[in-house]
Amino acid sequence: MIHGLILKTFQVFVEDTYGTTTWDEIAAEAGLDPPNFEAMLTYEKTMLRTLISSAETVLDKPSTQFIEDIGTYLVSHPNREGLRRLLRFGGVDFIEFLHSLDDLPGRARLAVPNLDLPEIELIDEDPAHFVLNITGDMRSFSHVLVGVMRAMADDYGALVLLDHKGGTSRVQQIEITLVETAFAEGREFELSQPGEQAGEGV
Amino acid sequence: MKSTAQILRGLCPMHVLIDEEGIIHSVGPTLHKLQTPKLIGANFLEAFDLYRPRGVTNMAQLLANEGRTLYVRLRNPKRTQLKGVLVSDGAGRVVINLSFGISVIDAVRDYALTSRDFAATDLAVEMLYLVEAKSAVLNSSLHLNTRLQGAKTEAERRAATDGLTGLVNRSALDQVLDRLCRSGQSFAVMHMDLDFFKQVNDTYGHAAGDRVLRRVAQVMLEVTRTDDTAARVGGDEFVLIFNGLVNEVRLGAISERLIGRIEQPIMHEGQACHVSASIGICINAEEGADPDVLLERADQALYASKRAGRAQYTFYDPGQEDGNSGEGKALAGE
Structure with missing residues (x-):
């Protein structure tokens, strides 16, 4: 089974990026009726593959292009502030964030016990070069991760080069070259959730 | 070489x-951030409210609690609660290491704390992560x-x-009948069948028939009270249940009103x-009646009405329980 959170993410990404009409077309192409996923339910494992190939047909582009956009969308779209915050808990700078990626599947499971993500292993070759090994049977996840890292680098104000090296069906590799950690002013991150009333005094 | 105070500052950002x-000789940098009145040089028991x-x-009393969990409040408007533990080196120096405990979520907000305000080994940031992730998931659920x-x-x-x-x-x-029968309440069951409905269907078509059925339903709802039950149980068959109403005169009057209003012409496409x-x-006034029996009795009375020439109502007469009910025997009203 595949967690509805993954499929729902795909759905809201399409809706927010290409519009609800496009989503309805993709859902129809995938034979999804009603054209809606529930984030807290689980679905047949084949659904993700069906969805991706339907999106390729409707959007008329290879999946790698829009799947990477999902990662960027997840972190940087105004509707999705939650995940950016959760990822920023991983570290105070981009390098710490990279190291926290090893824990990502574990952290995800802490929040959603039945959410299975591929295993991630960061290898630091030298202070500016990293390789990320992603092991699991959800190949598209590595492309999402490229988008996530790209957006998080922006968020931290770091300048990085990301290169998806492909790999086998089980293990995918991403090369990360850190050009500059403090390239630009990153976005603010407060531990406390925005919208919570700050108390008086102090 | 680093002094004890320096080591403590590095490891325990909330020590005293x-x-x-x-x-107080030194405090950790995070604690320093929380407490606005000067801490250095103050007396610990005055600077903190040990509760x-x-x-x-x-x-002497404080030192007697070495190793036990201490609960203190800051003496500032937030009155932030901290927990801590005290260790004495036996040579005149005492370290009290404090932490936020469960108040960490409020503290992070109240004092705009960042990851750097916590020791790397402190699980506070993980806890904040979990609280935020869990509330997002819970919201979704x-x-x-x-x-x-x-x-x-x-x-x-x-x-x-x-x-x-x-x-x-x-x-x-x-379900309504079952509930009423079990409750032992008295009530009346009215079985109603339309007359000449087939002719309407055959002459004007099903749309006209549907129009008639909807109109009849409307009449039923208008004639009954809100806690009565009006049901459609077949093509042109209806059942009404009158909760607590067993008075034959009133039930007769309701039946007459029903029939009279149903007999008003119903317009369909001109x-x-x-x-x-x-x-x-x-009428059921006994406890533990069988719903099927009641429906069957109402049905028998209905057929008495039909045989007596339609467009009328009949009360079930126990005297005809197992007979071919003769027309005269049922109490027919018109």
Whole structure:
């Protein structure tokens, strides 16, 4: 089974990026009726593959292009502030964030016990070069991760080069070259959730 | 070489280092950020409100609690609660290491703390992460539950409703009857069958028939009270249940009103459709009655009305329980 959170993410990404009409077309192409996923339910494992190939047909582009956009969308779209915050808990700078990626599947499971993500292993070759090994049977996840890292680098104000090296069906590799950690002013991150009333005094 | 105070500052951002008099010599950087009045040089027991264990007013009492969990409040408007533990080096220096405990979520907000305000080994940031992730997930679940609840209510309503007329259907009627029979309440069951409905259907078509059924349903709802039950149980068959109403005169009057209003011409696409209704009534005043028996009795009375020439009502007469009820015997009203 595949967690509805993954499929729902795909759905809201399409809706927010290409519009609800496009989503309805993709859902129809995938034979999804009603054209809606529930984030807290689980679905047949084949659904993700069906969805991706339907999106390729409707959007008329290879999946790698829009799947990477999902990662960027997840972190940087105004509707999705939650995940950016959760990822920023991983570290105070981009390098710490990279190291926290090893824990990502574990952290995800802490929040959603039945959410299975591929295993991630960061290898630091030298202070500016990293390789990320992603092991699991959800190949598209590595492309999402490229988008996530790209957006998080922006968020931290770091300048990085990301290169998806492909790999086998089980293990995918991403090369990360850190050009500059403090390239630009990153976005603010407060531990406390925005919208919570700050108390008086102090 | 680093001093003890330097090491403590590096490892324990919320420690307090005091001497045997209780005078504060150094504090960790995060604690320094929280407490606006000057801490260095102040007396620990005056600078902090130690509220558990109770009754600790001097250094000797404080030192007696070495190794136990201490609960203190900051003496500032936030009154932030901290927990801590005290260790004495036995040579006049005492370290009290503090942490936020469960108040960490408020503290992070109140003092705009960042990851760097916590020791790398402190699980505070992980806890904040979990709280935020869990509330997002919980929210998602709550939304789903609300949607499912709405869908469930709607499905139940639809399962209990006759789609054409909006009256309750047979299975919902059975539930109402079961409940009433078990409760031992008195009530009346009225079985109503339309007269000449087939002619309307045959002459003007099904759309006209549907129009008639909807109109009849409307009349039934207008003539009954809100806690009565009006059900459509077959093509042109209806059952009414009158909760607590067993008075034959009143039931007779209601039947007459029903028949009279149903006999008003019902317009469909310029055509006047004429139908009437035959009614059989069974009164139940005994406890533990069998719903099927009651329906069967109302049905017998209905057929008495039909045989007596339609467009009338009849009360069930126990005297004809197992007979071919003769027309004269049923109490026919018109």
